[in-house]
Amino acid sequence: MERILFGDNQFFAVNHISDEKSRAQSIKFKEDKTILDTIDIARGLGTETFMCTTHDRIINICEMVRQDPEKYKNFSIFPCMPYAHKYANAVTELGIVGTIQQYVPGNFFGTMFKGGLAVMSKDYISIMELMVDAEMKMFKKINTPVIFLQNVVTDLLLGLGMKDILKAYHDYVIKKYNVEPGFITMNMPKLLAMLESVGIQNPIICSSINKAGFRMSGGMEIYEKTLREKQVRAIAMQVLGGGAIPAKDALEYVCNLPNVSSILFGASSKQNIAQTISLIHEFDEKNNFKI
């Protein structure tokens, strides 16, 4: 994993503190080309990994990347699945079973369900696998070294104690795609304990880690203790704490933490992208950071 990962929230109007900023972002990134141009700015500054949700608009971005293999030969995407709002809105309208019927490809589930056949455990895992495959379609021929499960799903399974499904996801990503599975969560210490309990060692976990303690569930202390004492490849996201912390203080805090392998950030302007990357390099040099 690269030290610095470029995120996608700014492209899809995800702003944790202002709906107005969200709208401004929607307008700015109306054209897919503008998104790719911004990714190119980050690439030009040495950040070749783009971490993104499996939003419909990523389909076009991937298509443009595929059309220029030479230009994007070092480029990687870390897909984060699923794009939760798509499913959440569908569940509100169609219910759980209706949503699965709509989104699981083929009529595997439809026929099984309508036929009233008993569903075996392996079938539930197959449904999960089919959904992973459906989300991965858009990334064909693109380098995806880590595939993430989005926090809403990870944390739902975590709260429900469904550790075998987390493990099945982990194993399937390795078996089918031969890449690393990753997990996004808002409950990093709890998730790590659950993953360890099913024998997953040193997992890649992306979570909010910031000086303000924003979305660090259970408190910063337990996060810092986990990073100090446990084996985990942590990715810090929301490092600015939703905008609450000045960039310099924010990045100094995460760069000084042990076991933070990578820092995920998103920005719209060349100036902000450049500033973030150079600050991370500056603190890493000071700390003699090595990947």
Add this chain to the structure above:
Amino acid sequence: MIKVALIGAGKMGISHLSILGAHPDVEIVGVADTSKMVNDVLEKYSGFKTFTDYKKMLDAVKPDAVFVAIPTKFHADFVEELLNRNIHLFVEKPFCLKVEQSEKLSAIAKEKKLINQVGYHNKFIGTFEEVKRIVSGGHIGNIQHFLGEAYGPVVLKKKQDTWRSDPEEGGGCLMDYASHVIDLLNHIVAPINTVHGSLLKPIYSNKVEDAVYALLETETNISGVLSVNWSEETYRKMSTSITVIGSEGKIISDASELRVYFKSAKCPTGYSKGWNVKYVTDLTEQVDFYLRGEEYSAQIDYFIKAIKGEVPNNKNTFESAAKTDKVISLIKNKKNNA
């Protein structure tokens, strides 16, 4: 440990179940749902005891508290049965289809001194709580007018019918989206008791409204407008906002950002004359387990604390939810100025 059971493992039920599963003071003793598949998954992977008949579940596992997350039309019967069994209740919104049912159940819960809460989670959002504090403190003076809005992308094309598209079952944008806004306005401004006119407009749905527009008035004679539309694709997810105009200032707030204007320097600590902006990140307390917004965890934690006697049972009670149901029925009665 508080022994908790769930009735209705749909979207909200499963969300509650996950948060409850991570709660240190809660033991999940049973789940009742009519879907064999959902029950099967919860048994196999979570190890919960599941039932298709909720009464059998109550007999078998004897919960201290139950979360009710079934379609609204079933609430009245289920809740009455549960209250008769002396069980503390957290019920999803909206509370009941008929105001008489809501009021009756509220009275029973009160008489039996059972903890009762309804899932209007906006009251656990930092920005809206701050709006309430500013308004109640009289900091923007006498309220003259309000605007309550919610928009989001739920129904964006014509689709198959579900219970959500059946007005008899509590479907439609009024019961779903608008109830949140009404409840928040009742809480922040004052209970609404008059509807001067309302438009319930289908956009893609056949039988129910996808948008609700209404002219409202509170029991304290404050006027307001309700504007809600769940067929709004320019929003990524549900977005609720409240505007309150007073003699000494004005507030515009959504779930993430609060903007308040004070006409003079007579304003609460931390604010000054003119425009002030606060973000939810500054106004939200950390939760122990986060699933989909601090407010979902916070409301459950509050309910559990109320059962343990650590906080008063005064947030989102059946009584306040009954007032929201009343406004919903007033809006329906004034539908298209009938």
